[in-house]
Amino acid sequence: MKKFFAQCYIWLLLVILYAPIVFIGIFSFTESKVLGNWTGFSTKLYSNLFTGDMQGTGSLMSAIENTLLIALIAATVSTFLGTVAAIGIHNMRGRGKKAITFLNNIPMLNPDIITGVSLFLLFVFLHVSQGYVTVVLAHITFCTPYVVLSVLPKLTQMNPNIYEAALDLGATPFQALKKVLVPMLKPGMISGFILAFTMSLDDFAVTFFTRGTIGLDTLSTYIYTDARKGGLTPELRPLITLMFVGVLVLLIVINIRNIRNARKAEE
């Protein structure tokens, strides 16, 4: 009996968590302009989305393009920066190491809106004209700590003699980094990259405050503006559904990787 209630509880939680997204998913298969009206099953919204047969297609497509490009650049740069930082932190000793690890964690806990506003003020103060570059810089800033956090455990798990073994066999420090350290940290770097990529995709607040006034839109700012203009464009419903499915697949991939790595480590 106790088990039954426990089961009910977890299912109830899952339903509450996923109801909104399922709701959007269901209504992406109907043509109604107003969300909540079921006017029969149709995949017209999906085909509209892909054929560009909708109002404001151009700006939506450029927003998607921007989003992906910014996420790609931010994730790549922060993967590099974060990995180097993690190696540095790993080789520190004592109090300094603790302090830096702590400082690394703060930006992740910091509300996005504060990160956004403070970056906005910083750019204004430094007289940097806001636009694409500032958005990318901002995204790199808040993505890097996540990469550090995913690479550090890989370093701790690593036999400390392995890097030394490479040097011992005649590798210069750079060769040892390239041929031994990076291949061994790869799983952590990939997790970090994926994490940074999704964090960047997901971001609204920071982008909103750092994009300036040149009319740069990412998907999140586009949807926000669109919704304020009087109702959500219906074609956004299939888009959101597709994005959710995409993220779901990505998460499943990450989890399977982690399970596999853990199994491998156990052996």
Add this chain to the structure above:
Amino acid sequence: MENRDYIIELNNISKSFGDKVILDDVSIKVKKGEFVTILGPSGCGKTTLLRLLAGFGQTDKGEIRINGQDYTHVPPHLRPVNTVFQRYALFPHLDVYENIAFGLKLQKVPDTEIDKCVRKVLKMVSMTDYEDRDVESLSGGQQQRVAIARAIANQPKVLLLDEPLAALDLKMRKDMQIELKEMHRKLGITFIYVTHDQEEALTLSDTIIVMNEGKIQQIGTPTDIYNEPQNSFVADFIGESNILNGKMIKDKLVEFVGHEFECIDEGFGENVEVDVVVRPEDIYIVRNLESAQFMAKVKSCTFKGVHYEMFVETDKGYELMIQDYNAFVPDQEVGLIIRPADIQVMHKERTCNTFEGEVVDENHVKFLYETFECTVPEGFSHGDKVDVKVDFSKVDLIDHQEDGKLQGDVHFLIYKGDHYHLTILTDDGDHIWVDTTDIWDKGDLVGINIAPADIKIVKRNEDND
């Protein structure tokens, strides 16, 4: 200037981490082709020494010469040495072949030659046909073989081995010892081997360097080290031994366990206090009491496979360990004989505790960062630098650290037949030596007290360091 016969010369190496001195003025010379073992308990600095030799870390002081050239400040990848690490340190993302070929590829050796070399070294470590295996699918012993193959594939002038067998089980360790020795003979290169296992050291080495607390205790062949230990640490660390306080009465005559014995040692002077070592297998135990040098009563007898190990109490109350092929039952009266050549006489490192102190007033003296009550003799006044002497047996150890004037832990102990000789490391990092009949274990936390009457104050002897 330098001798060409020496492949490695370490001159006056010192190294500290923070306040902790790891190596204290260590000098070693190693001949080409030798199998040298650095032996010592954990924390004695042996691994640090090996790491300095490999180039992982810089010396604070001293010079490292390899093959006559100065390598003190050369980074590890430019040194003609290769290391076999304790935990293998194979590259998990590469297979066996690629692990072994790693160094050769960096040197841009042609592929056909790499191929030949990898096959050769794999054969040498009996791992032929394992080229394509994932290193993580190998057993510990196999991984260590690959690690050795990887190190020798680079054809180093010196092979450094950092406790390479420590992670293996006993049976495999024994087999690997034989193979390592064979490998050393075939390769003809110099091996520097670090271990805490004295049996391993005795089995493998041409030369053993015994280290403790960052200092070299003795350098010699295995037989030298075993038969003629130079101090009680070496005697205690290598093999089983009876270590006893003794007195050199005159040349070739020494007194211990309350009896006088003929020995072969000379030149200690007359009536000098010494340490005496007798190996348990060198005490002859006989039923015929007439022919014996002294009597004893068997207290316990344990079968050890090849021999019996017995503890006896001598007529003067000392406990000795004896190994013999014949069993003697407990409570049996036996006679004991020790031959002159089997008595190893050693200089005592110290006969009492000496601390640097400073007189506070006529009733107090300060040493080891604390002020002690005592009677300061006439002629000393406030601020005088003095030597404070305390007999080993006059230091009180107590269970509760808080009840002691000083706090410390038992760092090292030797049983001396009728008492224990302890080395106490105080929390401030000083050593106090204590003779006691109480039983303490290594690592026990103790409080230390010294009674006022037992503190002797003498003029500072400037020669003393």
